[in-house]
Amino acid sequence: MDSTIALFLVQDGLINGAIYALLAVCFVLLFAVTRIIFIPQGDFVAFAGLTLAALEMGVAPGSALLLVCLGVACALFDLAGLRNWPPAGWLLRRLGAYLALPLVLWLGVRDLAPMDLPVWADICLTLVIVVPMGPFTYRLAFEPMRNASILALLITSVGVHLVMMGLGLLFFGAEGYRSTPIWGGTILLGPMMIQGQSALLMVCTLVILGLLWCFFTRTLAGKALQAAAVSARGAELVGISVETAGRRAFVLAGLIAAIAGILIAPITTLYYDSGFLIGLKGFVAAIVAGFASFPGAVFSAIVLGIIEAFAAFWASAFKEVIVFGLVLPILLWRSLTNPHDEEH
């Protein structure tokens, strides 16, 4: 291996690592705030990428209809849970979010998609379609399980992944798509040639991680989320609703997943189920970081990306075996250095 190949592999690893880092941060965030290990995170990445690809081809994406279905289910859940007639304002807000927004989107997107929209419009449409899926999923699957154990929440989360994977197949079909690069140019950096899209991806990741850091340390909403993460009961006592915190965390998770999907859609061909594998790698990074540390998650995600790139070069058939197999020695190391980590 010469230095050109090594540099190329590092670059490749950094690109993958950046995406894993975004997802790993989501895993840590959601686990801290809601105690949910959100396996379907990766499915949203694929949904976003496929939505963008469909819009570019001038086709109404299946995800718009999927959002309508999820919204209707949320509305039904809300209505079924009612004991008495709710205040009109509440009802309007809920039905607006669960029914009107998805319906308007779905109807709108059918007319908008065939028009040759600029790329930023496609991106905005993708975001408004995919991001609400986060909080909708939270409402449907997890809100009814407030006091469940981490284990029950984890099994539920795997159930949600099954549903999402099946729905992905139903709404997007089995074919894979790749969108056109947002920025097609290349940058020469010394001996390295970097694709414009890759550079964009790296910059966006850095910006998002920076913004997240600001959100958590500088804004009240971010601090409220952190408070809910530290102690749910304590947060409730000072007037922070755990449900709201959970919903906000899922909005954030949906947003980051959607951005990740938009960024990698031009780099790899996405299928309805490829999100799962991408998500699982972010998840591996989160495990390495012990589901506790944001910088730890980012760091291990980048390292994982680079290991994966080199593994793909040396033993391409065993790339996945190496990446997932790595978790076991890491868990062993954690268990030896941290033997009294009990959850009671």
Added chain:
Amino acid sequence: MRTPLLTFLAAVVLVLPASGVLPAFWATLLNMIGISAIVALGLVVLTGVGGMTSFGQAAFVGVAAYCSALLTTRYGFSPWLALPVVLVVTSIAATLIGLVTVRLSGHYLPLGTICWGMAVYYLFGNLDLLGGFNGISGIPPVSLFGHPLLDSRQFWPLVLVMLGVSLYLTRNLLDSRAGRAIRALRSGTTAAEAFGIAPARAKLAVFIYAGFLAGLAGWLFAHLQRSVTPTAFSLNAGIEFLLMAVIGGSGRLWGAVLGAAIVVLLKNALQDYLPLLFGSIGSLEVIFFGVVLVLTLQKAREGLWPVLAEHIPQRRSPVDEIATALAMPVRPKGEGPFLLEAIGINKRFGGLVAVNDVSFSLAKGEILTLLGPNGAGKSTTFNLLTGVLSLSSGEVRIAGHSVAGASPSQIAGLGVARTFQHVKLVPEMSVLENVALGTHLRGDSGFLRCLLRLDRPQEAQLLAEAARAIRRVGLADRIHSPADSLSLGETRIVEIARAICLAPRVLLLDEPAAGLRKAEKNRLAELLRELRAEGLGILLVEHDMDFVMSLTDRIVVLDFGTRIAAGLPDEIRKNPRVQEAYLGSVA
């Protein structure tokens, strides 16, 4: 009436598919149900009983199936000769996965199994030795008395026997000393450790057992299908096994069979009918399975079996109280005059000093009371004495032996039994089973002996001991009630019975009279006097003055973590510092 009916049913189940009346297709489904039920059974024990779970059981099934395929096609093993090798290999794999996760928080085991499932799936698919994604075919059939079982109808009796054996072993396990230890872990480890159960070991044992069952299923699968491919052992297959355990009813043996039947039949039906609705675009049944999994966890977390089980009368064998008494435990001989000594013990949490340089000692046949207002450090002191918390400085001696750094189980082994201020019983276990946890250190039946039912004589002794303790505390009529049906006062008494079962030298009781009625308190005081007369040392934390003053020999008063007075009850009553601590300054 019952037995002939069961025999008839058994004959029908066994003979009908084998006789050829049943179409081969149905026999195949039955076989799949049986094999899946064996895997689900392991998950039932792991999830519902042990409070852990695994998404990677399909990978263990796969390891076993590939192992048997390789041994029989390449190395000329007969399937029967391959079976023990297969079981050992899967158990070793489970041991390795288990070892790296059992000491971490509960959710690391399932997370580890997800990664293990993925890694194994890709390994199967990419190893040339294992035929890559095409797998291995041409696996020889299992022969029984010289007859190869070629047809799924001939194979069925073998599956049924293996399922029967698995159910029998699992039932044995749950109804034993080892099983109780595993069941106790689900509601937290503090109480279990206080009676000598080592949580990490018990968890590992269950995980290996679940892996062992998956291995058995994998062997059956390989020789039923006669070919193996990686897809059958993917993570999705692992999730399906978990689905079976969850909807059948995790924690219920027959729930595994019910769940396996539901999932296999449903999958078959969905794969027939969904393409009619949506066209044949792939495996859409996962949507349905996912929804069922989520809804089961939301609406019926105990699964479906308990709903059915309500209509099945339960038989309960009476406890034989005449069983020969248990031998008294052998413990290091006491040295010095005291059973328990605290010498200048300290506990700091960061800047907060919870217990500050406290000393006291407890002699044989004595009742000593720790008194003090809320937050005085009484419960912290208890936790220091029993090894739940570690000392910041100072020394604790039990029967003259220093116990620096000893774990709660080791301290229990020295003959220290305790109760908890916030009662820690296993809610779904009966009073008898809860109390029998106290006998854990007095038995030695291990996992294997319990599985094979070689523990019966000792188990009878343990249960008899528990039953005697229950009679002694006056709860004989509640012996089979589940612990969560008792009143708070009764649960405190059950904790005392559990503590007595350890045959303790030292008994630590944290507010035993709280929540008791007058008559119950009198009976408790009577019991404590009896135990004192037998030579036990009893350390009480109690708020009820009337109860304490008539009972205790000496009192130590704590305030803000510091010992402010010690002496006979009357002296303490008159002590001005004590009055100040309790009532505020008189001036």
